[in-house]
Amino acid sequence: MSILTKYILRKYLLNFIIVLVSLELFFVGIDFLQNFKKLPDSANLQLLYLLYNSFFTLTLALPLSIVFGWIITLVIFTRNNELVAFHAVGSTSNKIYAPVVKISLFLITLLIALQATPLAYSYEQKRKIANGEYFINTKTDIFLKYNDNYVYFEKLLPLEKKAENIHIYKIKGDDIIQTIIARNAYFQKDKWYVVDAKIINKPQELDFENSKLDIRYEKFLHTLEGFKPKILDNVYESKSNFSIIDATSALILLSNQGINTDKIRGILYNQVFVPFFVIPVLLLVFAYSSLNSRFFNIGKFTSFSIFGTLIVWGIFFILFKFTSGGVIIPEFSILLPMVLWVLGALLFYRKKMNS
Incomplete structure (x- = not known):
């Protein structure tokens, strides 16, 4: 592993962990405060409620944290002109985002593996408590x-x-x-x-x-x-x-x-395929960033990147709800949009990078 890869991963993982912990604390804390009066007096059951809710929230927070951590990392690199320095020492765009894509694939695969364990029933367990x-x-x-x-x-x-x-x-x-x-x-x-x-x-x-x-x-x-x-x-x-x-x-x-x-089938597709929607988002965010902070509107870039990520995530969430309700078969509501999203994102990425 090169020094540049280690540096990028160290910066990215720090931002990723900060965002993930922040989202976990926010969602779990809000939910706990809203349902505190409903919970049993037992401290053990309250702790179990927090643990189950933490994992349930993780299925939502981890994909978003992957993208938000990358956005923050790019903003810091752009503001400090580090992207210019990376290219100055002969690094290509692929070498800059490849480590982040690889670690993101690993994190998503780990999340999917956890979905194969009894932790997948966390929402059901916390509801019962x-x-x-x-x-x-x-x-x-x-x-x-x-x-x-x-x-x-x-x-x-x-x-x-x-x-x-x-x-x-x-x-x-x-x-x-x-x-x-x-x-x-x-x-x-x-x-x-x-x-x-x-x-x-x-x-x-x-x-x-x-x-x-x-x-x-x-x-x-x-x-x-x-x-x-x-x-x-x-x-x-x-x-x-x-x-x-x-x-x-x-x-x-x-x-x-x-x-x-x-x-x-809809549940399987949602657990196995939908979390990978973040990978095209990572590429698009990188493509629309800038090397030079002087003529780059960082506030606009950050706002549109976060808003766009939430829009894509929300679309897949709504499509899954349609599938659960029996409105559309899962192959058309989940798999087809996922394929179209990946192909469309790659098309926009190539067009932007070539321009």
């Missing part, structure tokens, strides 16, 4: 299709991986051929283990005199392999979020059942 539901996590009257089965859970406890009063109906064509009834079932080793199950089999050929239901009891049986409680919980909750791993599992599961997966 505020509503006094942190230790209560149950869903009732869930009815879903899984492969050749229709499954009814009177009560689902996702954290305990337990279901109560379950009915499993096995379907062949348009006919119910088997029913499993039990009071309790537990999810272990990627399967549901049903306790004290009553199994009712309907005869294949119906005859008035000889046909009868075959009823038997099993102390212990396993079924519904891969039917994960957390996926059930989030699919049932229309406003829930997913981690990347759970979203992938849910996408495979629901696709196999022929169920609409627009919401889940």
Whole structure:
């Protein structure tokens, strides 16, 4: 790593950290003050609320901090005529912004990796603490299709991986051929283990005199392999979020059942692709900066750069909300705009740099 690269990264990372910490403290502090009266008296729960809210805010603040830190760094370089000095020693534009782009890609990748962990449910957890539901996590009257089965859970406890009063109906064509009834079932080793199950089999050929239901009891049986409680919980909750791993599992599961997966695909695209919108912004901000501060309006540059970043971020945020509401399919509302944004930004960047 060259001395110039180390110098640029040191300056940029300092500004990035300052902006990130400032945004985190602002958003988390405002939210805490607004919801303080709703929070439990327990100091532990209040601390958990702050931690969950900090990570949820990080998903918003980190991409913005990447750009805002770069804007501040460029303003300082321009004001001190450092960009002129960089070019004077033979450095090219690529060598100036390349370290920042690379570290930004690393930070965004790290954020995406965190979205694959349970931290992805931070908003849900902080909401439960505020509503006094942190230790209560149950869903009732869930009815879903899984492969050749229709499954009814009177009560689902996702954290305990337990279901109560379950009915499993096995379907062949348009006919119910088997029913499993039990009071309790537990999810272990990627399967549901049903306790004290009553199994009712309907005869294949119906005859008035000889046909009868075959009823038997099993102390212990396993079924519904891969039917994960957390996926059930989030699919049932229309406003829930997913981690990347759970979203992938849910996408495979629901696709196999022929169920609409627009919401889940939208969540995946929003978590994996949308954060990279900042990379074209970094290039455009650099392209519209200036080497010389004498004829450069720093105030105007800073205002337009920040405003433009917020506009782009806001557009993708609104498009994601449209996708979550089922208005537009995610490929048209997220992927296509993302591709157009990258291509358009590169076009403007080349045009500006060539001029």
